Amino acid sequence: MQVPAQFDYERATGVAHAIALLTRYGPESRLVAGGHSLIPMMKLRIANPETLIDINDLDELKGISIASADGADALRIGAMVRHTELLESPLAVEHFPILVDAERVIADPVVRNRGTIGGSLCQADPSEDLSAAFTALHAVAVIEGADGRREVSAREFHTGPYQTVVGDAEILVEVRVPIRPGSGSAYEKVERRVGDWAVAAGGAALWLDADTITEVGIGLTAVGAEHFCAAQAEDYLRGGPVTEERFVEAGRIAAEHVRPTADQRGPEDYKRHLAGELTTRALRRAAARAQHGTEA
Amino acid sequence: MQITVTVNGTAHTREVEPRLLLVHFLRDELRLTGTHWGCDTSNCGVCVVQLDGQPVKSCTVLAVMADGREVRTVEGLARGAELDPIQQGFSDKHGLQCGFCTPGMMMTCRALLDRNPDPSDTEIRVAISGQICRCTGYENIVRSVHAAAEIERAAQEVHQ
Numbered sequence: 001m002q003v004p005a006q007f008d009y010e011r012a013t014g015v016a017h018a019i020a021l022l023t024r025y026g027p028e029s030r031l032v033a034g035g036h037s038l039i040p041m042m043k044l045r046i047a048n049p050e051t052l053i054d055i056n057d058l059d060e061l062k063g064i065s066i067a068s069a070d071g072a073d074a075l076r077i078g079a080m081v082r083h084t085e086l087l088e089s090p091l092a093v094e095h096f097p098i099l100v101d102a103e104r105v106i107a108d109p110v111v112r113n114r115g116t117i118g119g120s121l122c123q124a125d126p127s128e129d130l131s132a133a134f135t136a137l138h139a140v141a142v143i144e145g146a147d148g149r150r151e152v153s154a155r156e157f158h159t160g161p162y163q164t165v166v167g168d169a170e171i172l173v174e175v176r177v178p179i180r181p182g183s184g185s186a187y188e189k190v191e192r193r194v195g196d197w198a199v200a201a202g203g204a205a206l207w208l209d210a211d212t213i214t215e216v217g218i219g220l221t222a223v224g225a226e227h228f229c230a231a232q233a234e235d236y237l238r239g240g241p242v243t244e245e246r247f248v249e250a251g252r253i254a255a256e257h258v259r260p261t262a263d264q265r266g267p268e269d270y271k272r273h274l275a276g277e278l279t280t281r282a283l284r285r286a287a288a289r290a291q292h293g294t295e296a
Numbered sequence: 297m298q299i300t301v302t303v304n305g306t307a308h309t310r311e312v313e314p315r316l317l318l319v320h321f322l323r324d325e326l327r328l329t330g331t332h333w334g335c336d337t338s339n340c341g342v343c344v345v346q347l348d349g350q351p352v353k354s355c356t357v358l359a360v361m362a363d364g365r366e367v368r369t370v371e372g373l374a375r376g377a378e379l380d381p382i383q384q385g386f387s388d389k390h391g392l393q394c395g396f397c398t399p400g401m402m403m404t405c406r407a408l409l410d411r412n413p414d415p416s417d418t419e420i421r422v423a424i425s426g427q428i429c430r431c432t433g434y435e436n437i438v439r440s441v442h443a444a445a446e447i448e449r450a451a452q453e454v455h456q
Binding site for chain 1: 425
């Protein structure tokens with residue numbers, strides 16, 4: 001029987017209250033959202049918070065919507081959005097199908113009913129799927145503390161395995177993905193069995209002007225990519241035409257720059273191979289979607 | 297701390313430790329042992345209950361997180377002696393052998409039918425993909441859910 005160590009429990013009633021509680025209880029307190037990473041870690045006594053601050057009542061952190069600021073639109077995803085909600089979001093399907101691709105292969109439907117977008121990002125598991133997807137989309141994380149809000153690029157959000165830029169008395173409130181025309185995106189994952197963490201996975205987002213790639217994002221997870229990002233492959237593609245050969249070459253470049261480690265999910269060379277192949281496949285599908293719509 | 301959880305329509309108030317898991321609250325505090333306790337790691341799905349209408353793995357939810365919320369367990373399916381259609385379906389189509397996974401399977405499939413009264417084979421299989429059955433090979437579970445859907449459709453036609 002797995003039982004967490006003793007802790008105190010507080011239920012936050014709003015973002016400001018959650019920040020006040022984090023401030024009062026200090027670095028040994030933790031926020032709990034869906035709890036599907038934190039509670040298992042507490043049961044294994046890998047995580048031993050002294051105080052757990054429940055943010056499930058924070059309506060401010062819920063919902064998926066289009067936010068407009070300075071004439072530019074962005075998809076706003078609240079930190080407390082459950083995985084199921086993002087998977088079924090018509091806005092996600094319309095604008096960023098990569099998120100739907102990724103959600104479909106995160107854990108299983110019952111876990112997705114509980115787990116949250118913010119929880120997954122803040123857990124910062126090096127094999128986490130949305131971290132790669134949001135990296136590909138050039139998303140922005142919005143973090144709130146006692147002094148107000150700040151925005152951090154998804155590419156600067158993680159500082160290492162299980163570590164993020166979110167401070168001890170701060171809370172991730174939402175993720176914003178800028179909406180620009182001509183986009184297509186896709187996510188490809190190889191897993192040992194349904195619902196498992198990735199052996200390797202990769203997502204790609206393309207923004208096209210006719211057949212020219214004006215902007216590109218490639219996110220990789222579980223393969224030791226720095227900041228979940230295949231920056232060299234992005235640089236290679238940006239500004240050039242959409243061609244099969246260039247997508248294959250981008251995969252080769254991506255594979256060259258990852259640093260996978262061998263574990264029970266596979267040896268290093270296999271993961272490196274997957275990083276390249278999945279990059280190419282995601283690019284191919286992202287381009288097809290940009291050119292022919294989400295059904296591609 | 298003191299919590300009040302509404303389980304199958306009845307409010308239960310108990311003094312619990314914050315670390316008590318919902319599955320143990322249901323089984324040990326309320327003696328509702330229909331919810332089973334299996335892998336303890338949110339993999340097997342035998343502990344699935346509905347929390348505010350959504351199937352969740354109760355081994356990975358703290359009882360205090362259910363304070364003020366509604367839980368539905370397998371004991372809340374039947375109305376007196378009358379089985380819920382999902383129970384009737386599992387009975388008619390032999391959707392179980394040992395029965396260990398059955399309460400969790402039925403709670404997930406009940407929620408599926410509430411949203412989708414006529415699910416396809418694939419939709420049923422996806423819905424239960426986070427739950428393990430070692431007896432049926434899942435074939436009879438899929439048949440059971442179809443049978444339950446048919447029972448509900450027939451009942452609706454009678455009402456109309």
